[in-house]
Amino acid sequence: MGKEVRVRYAPSPTGLPHVGNIRTALFNWLFARHYGGKFIVRIEDTDRARYVDTATEAMLDGLRWLGIDWDEGPQVGGLYASYFQSERLPLYQQAASKLVSEGKAYYCYCTPERLDKMRETQIAAKTPPGYDRTCRSLSDAQRAALEKQSLPCVVRFKCPSNGKTVFNDAIRGQVEFENALLDDFIILKSDGYPTYHLANVVDDAAMHISHVLRAEEWIPSTPKHILLYEALDLKDHVPIFAHMPMILGPDKSKLSKRHGAIAITAYKEEGYLPESMFNFLALLGWAYDDKTEIFDCQELIKYFDLNKVSKTAAIFNVDKLNWMNGMYIRSLEPTDLAARMQPLVEEHIKKLTIQDVQYLQDITPLIQERIKLLNKENVVEPIRFFFTDKLEYSTDNLKASKLEKEPTQKVISTVKERLQTLNEFSDKNLEIIIKPLLEQSSLKPGQFYGALRWAVSASEVSPPIYSTMRVLGKERVINRMQDALAALKTF
């Protein structure tokens, strides 16, 4: 690689950042970090009609959440500021004027209404839709007359009517387009803002972008961009293009809002770990070998390679993401996990004291391997009983033991009696005390432990019973057994 690697992520702030966009950002970032280059964020806010005020911040939040940092861009600035296209308008306008004065572009006065109508007729006649180039061949007199009326106008690029534009895609190899098939596309809109094509080329050149890694949907506009570089005498700045596969919805169409939860922020809220999201996204369209699935960030940087990016669009497989998230949760240090759970617990149960925090740390290993997502359902509900003083005992949550009232009573009271004499509640001690009682009881283990589980948690499921009792502690366990016995009498 000759020159410095400089890549950019150039989102348009028109909505929430979805996983496809973020995956593009991720590949760019990985590529930059792999080669020790620069990762730049540039906000392409040239569409004032679709502009969404909060989108930029949401985008940056998404990147930060995943640990993707940028060397130049919003908030950090850089040598080529501004990194908001709306603040670089003069640059694009100059470029457009230059092209017009050199006869490589022209003003077009056609109204949107006429253009729409034209397109309709073209489609009806089954001819390729495209601008009919009316204004390209205006005489000087006609042009002067139009100008005098101060009509709104756009600038269109004069596409060559012959020859081919060829480029070598780093992922797909050589791609060719017939120039004659290209439209005289708009480069400057009537509101003075550039279109993507112009702004992109002007900025990529100005910012010395070396590689353009973007989604596959941009392949058809790449020849336009190359033609623009040439027309602007920026041939030396033409970057290496690499078009990455798209991420599809389950119906195999381009990912969009109608596919539901696709915004990166939604995954954050649903309780996915940024580490697993990062890992998962990296594997969507890229693979290192034939077996490795779990990679940390450093490994990803080390191994990332454009040659291994696939050409095929990928469907976002939530099942696999869920599995991976579980893998990451299980691999967390319990104290780390507890810290990540704490906000959820405080939101749904109560504000935690210092002692509670310690208690939570003790509880965490018991449910760690059962958590799929960091959300209320997965972390709060399963441990709620640890924090509840008065449990709600009912015949409903007693069903699992499949025991009648009498034997349940007997199990709880005998165990309670023995437990009162035990001072140190360790898993081992509890087993030594309780197991013989099971053997004497002639009950099935499921029934026996089910009764105890109910007494201690008022629930049909809980972590293993000895550990649960150990963490609850003697006082709580005895009290709960008393409460359970009292409740039983009323059934």
Next chain:
RNA sequence: GGCGCGUUCGUCUAGUGGCCUAGGACGCUGCCCUCUCAAGGCGGAGAUCAGGGGUUCGAAUCCCCUACGCGCUACCA
């Protein structure tokens, strides 16, 4: 319609001419472990490598055609 890109288990993928009677992962499923729920361990089903022609001693891998999917075809990006 035109142009472009793509096509290996349901899904994500490995595979760059012989190691492929196609490997891994998710999901599904059987068994084991087990006090519930998980987690874990060991198995299984699941891809005639889109189809058809070539090239070659030999093709998932190279070439051609066809089909299908997707994308682009906006004063959106």
